[in-house]
Amino acid sequence: MDSAAHSPQDSPQVVTGTGGTGGMGVFDALVIGGGIAGLQTALDLADQGYSCAVVEKDASIGGAMIRLSKVFPTLDCASCITTPKMAAAAHHEKITLLTCCDVDRLERVNADEDGGSLVATLTQRPRHVDIEACIGCRKCEYACPVLTPDAEQGGFSGRKAIRIPFSNAIPQKAVLDVEHCMLCGKCAEVCPTQAIRYDQKPEQLRLEARAAVLATGFRLSPVADKRQYGLGAIPNVIDSLQMERLLAPHGPYGRVLRPSDGMIPDSIAYVQCAGSRDASMGVGYCSRVCCMYAIKQAMLLSGSLPLADITIYYMDIRAFGKNYEQFYQNAKAMGIEFVKAKVASLDPTEGGAVTVHYEDQTGAGVATREHDLVVLSMGMLPGWQPGQVCPVAIAADGFIDTVAPKTLPSLTAMPGVFVAGAAAGPKDIVDTITEAGGAAMQAAKYLAARAANAGLARTPQARTEKASIQEASHG
């Protein structure tokens, strides 16, 4: 992470304070969210010469995509696509990454003066590690005696109270959570650079920019919200992101096993629309990606467990993207069973199996079937609620409202504030990256227009011309 000093146009400035005194920085654009949408937006803006600050809530950039196993319909490794973008952003001289940050306020100030500025007030949560001193050696992690469920692995294995978030996290710096720390001092004892700071405090940061892009992504609708599916309490009923971890090469078990006892599952079921198109959960919309990720996971399972029966209970299959229908047909040809049915409820069974009660919509009526493992295809909810933080308009579905969804899909009701990716509504990775590029272009246009209106030579081209003129005049 680069937090070195920069100037507004040439190099952004972040003066990080010590002891909670805070810091400030001035940038051309702020990107809220360091997932694939935020990184793509920042890279596209930075490549045009605009300085960007990427504000991420987690301890690493990469968002949901870096936690996936593979992507549909190509079955490319998700990490192989995301990691180079993460590294490119981390090493880009125009991009400053700020992790562990919560946005407290994002507002436009002095709007009557040349459009004013956007000011973001952030709280940077402490890592309890000196980020400059930490070398990411993981000695602290090995020494720590406290194990706690690792959310990065779906909770299926433990992590230490102090740890590097995951193997390809950026920055590769340790983070300690005080809620699980017994303050035994073992991490500090073994740290070769004395980087542990048990008493680190949150810092207030103030960032100023002319434009902002909201790329705050999504979160999965919670399993615990659906009584009929066991409220998250039935063993061997997991959500789709947990299955992503089971399928990932660096997953908790290194293979797909049943979490209740380690059995290799012989029969796996997917329950579609488990968290979408369901008024009882307050999610009336289609999440657009569940059909395809379930098919992708089913295909990957067919590869890793060739003898297993894989069933997908679905209401409709929505394979709308390029090559998606072919992907679906390939899955059927591989022997994955598609049952047109609405799953009514799930029950635990002795021995760890799960009973699926469903209504077969092809006429077979109400039926039940047992599976060793059940995956709920949960839907997408907004990853961030702007609430009082930012006066941007919210649509009826809870996602950020776009004022011209057909012609300018990145435009929000707040001047100079754009939106990219799943922050504006459920969408897949292809659409997210496309939209991020569009948001970057809209933001760049806005920045150029602001500069032109102000009569300032702030566009990269104008800056080059200005530099040439200055060089010529000095020569």
Place this chain on the structure above:
Amino acid sequence: MTQAKTERTPGKDAKKDAMKALRAERAQWVGPATAKAAEHKKAQKAIRACLAQASATPPEIAAATGLAPDTTLWLLASMKKFGEVVEADKTGAYYRYALAAQAPESGEG
């Protein structure tokens, strides 16, 4: 030598005092974390003792140690992550786990 020793002591004392103050400040987290660490240490010791006899499947380890099967698997996955345990051969629908020949440095012991 003596002078150097007396110079270091106040610093060490200050660090100890600071840690003591932090422990008091974070008592609501330190207590449960300590209890959890002790519980896991005991469970991992039992798993190590079981695996020292022979490799075993998670249900076999659970039966031998009295741990719940899901807890056993969770601890095995955690121990595997830190190089203490390795996956061995397969018995029926379960993989067997064994102690790594040379476990790397770990704070669990």
